[in-house]
Amino acid sequence: MPDWSIYLTPGPVERQLGLFCLGAGEQTHGAAAAPERALGCHALVWLIEGSGHLLHGPDRRLHAVHAPAMLWLFPGVLHGYRPATRWQQAWTLFGGPATEALTSLAHLDSSRPVRQYADPRPVDRAFKRLLRLSTQHNAVQLTGALYDVIAEAGAPPEDSVAARLAELACTPMSVEEYAGALGLTVKELRDAVRRTTGSTPQELVLSTRLSSAKVLLAEEDLSVAAVARRVGYDDPAYFSRLFAGRVGMSPVAFRRSGSISGPISDLRRRRRRLSDV
Numbered sequence: 688m689p690d691w692s693i694y695l696t697p698g699p700v701e702r703q704l705g706l707f708c709l710g711a712g713e714q715t716h717g718a719a720a721a722p723e724r725a726l727g728c729h730a731l732v733w734l735i736e737g738s739g740h741l742l743h744g745p746d747r748r749l750h751a752v753h754a755p756a757m758l759w760l761f762p763g764v765l766h767g768y769r770p771a772t773r774w775q776q777a778w779t780l781f782g783g784p785a786t787e788a789l790t791s792l793a794h795l796d797s798s799r800p801v802r803q804y805a806d807p808r809p810v811d812r813a814f815k816r817l818l819r820l821s822t823q824h825n826a827v828q829l830t831g832a833l834y835d836v837i838a839e840a841g842a843p844p845e846d847s848v849a850a851r852l853a854e855l856a857c858t859p860m861s862v863e864e865y866a867g868a869l870g871l872t873v874k875e876l877r878d879a880v881r882r883t884t885g886s887t888p889q890e891l892v893l894s895t896r897l898s899s900a901k902v903l904l905a906e907e908d909l910s911v912a913a914v915a916r917r918v919g920y921d922d923p924a925y926f927s928r929l930f931a932g933r934v935g936m937s938p939v940a941f942r943r944s945g946s947i948s949g950p951i952s953d954l955r956r957r958r959r960r961l962s963d964v
Contacts, residue, residue, distance in 0.1 A: 688735075688775055690714050693821055701826040705785035708829050711821035716774040723747075723767035728782040729795065731836060732758035733814045737774035742767035743800040750800055755807035757840045761797045777814055779821070781833055792885035794841035802840065813839045848879035849891060856895035859919045862888050896920075897933055904942045911938045 692712030701707055709728055716737075723742060734756045740749040741758050743766050752758065754775075760766050762782075768774065789795045804810055817832040851869055860868070865888060866876040880888050896918040903914045915926035931937045936945055 688713055688715060694780075695821070697826065702783065704783070704826065704830045706781060706783040706789075706830050706833055707826070708817070708821060708833050709780040709782055711777075711779040711818055713775075713777045713818070716768060716770055716776070718770045718772050720770075721768040723765055725763050725765050726760055726780070728762055728780050729786055730760040730778060730780050731814075731840065732760065733777040733810070733840075734758060735775045735777065735811075737770055737772045737776075739771040739774065740769040741801055742769055744797075752801055753803065755804060755811065757802045757804075757810065759795070759797070759800050759802070761795070761800075764797060766800070777818055779814075779817055779833065779836070789837060789841075790885070793882055794837055794885075796841075796882070804840075809839045810836070847883050848876065849883045852876070852880065852888060852891055853895045856892040857899055857917065857919045859921075865892070893929075893933070897930065900926075900930060900938065901934075901941065901945075904938055914938065 690713060692710065692714075694710040695708055697707040697709070718739075734752060734754045736754050738751075738753045741752050742749055744764060747765065747767075749769065758766075786795060813832070813835040817829070817836050820829045820832045823829075848869060848871065852865060855865060855868060862876070863873055866873045869876060871879070876888055880886060880891055884891055886894075900914050900918045903909055903917055904911075907914075909917070911927060912923035915921070915923040918926075920926040920929075927938055930941070934941060934945070
C-alpha cells in the first residue's frame, strides 16, 4: 500500500454542514515508537495490519492494539504510537460543531480510544468509501461518508443494554424496575445507557415511547387514548401534553400533517363514514 495523503480546507458553506473532513490518507509505520503529540482536531486511525500499543491521555496510559482496530484521537489530548510490528493504517481528520453532539451521544468518547470489532467488515467498507470520496470534491457525500464511519465504528453492540431497555420501554415501570428486569443495578443501567446513547434511561424510554406513538398515529386507526395506552400512558391528556411538548404538535395534528400516511388515514375514515350513511 503506497503512502498518500490529502488535506482539505472546507469553505464557509461546507462548514455549515456541521461536520467536515480535514484530511485523509494511508500510511505504513515501522516497528518504532512515533513522537508523542496532540492534534488540533478529531482523528480516526483505522489499523489494518499490525499490533502494539497506543499511548493516550495526560497519564500516558498504554492501550493494547491488535488489527483490525480503530484508534480515536481527540483535540488537545496527548497520544503516541508504540508499534510492536509494522503498522498499516488509514486515517482521517475531522471537525465541526456536530462533534459536540456526537460526544454527547457517546460516539466520540475519549475514555475509549481503542475499539476492536467482532466483524470489522462494515467499518472497513465505510472507511474505504471515505478515502475514495476524500479526493472527489463533493462535500455532501464526504460528510455523509464521515458520518457513516463514525456511526459504524462507534455503534454499540446489537445486544446492548440500551437496545434491551428500548424493547421494554412501552411497559410502564420505574427506573428501578427496568434495571431489575435487565438484571442490573440502577447505576449499572444508567452507566450503560450513557455509554451507548449519551442519554439517561428516562430519556431513552421517553424517546422510544414517542417514536412508537408516531408509528401508531401514522399507520393505525386508533384513538389518541388507545395510542397512549399502547405506549405506556394511562392518562391520554398527560400523553397529549407530553407529545405536544416534545414533538411540537399535538397527536391529532401529527396524524394530519406530520406523517406521510396521515392523509391516507383521513381518507380511510371519510370512506368509512360515507359507507355508514
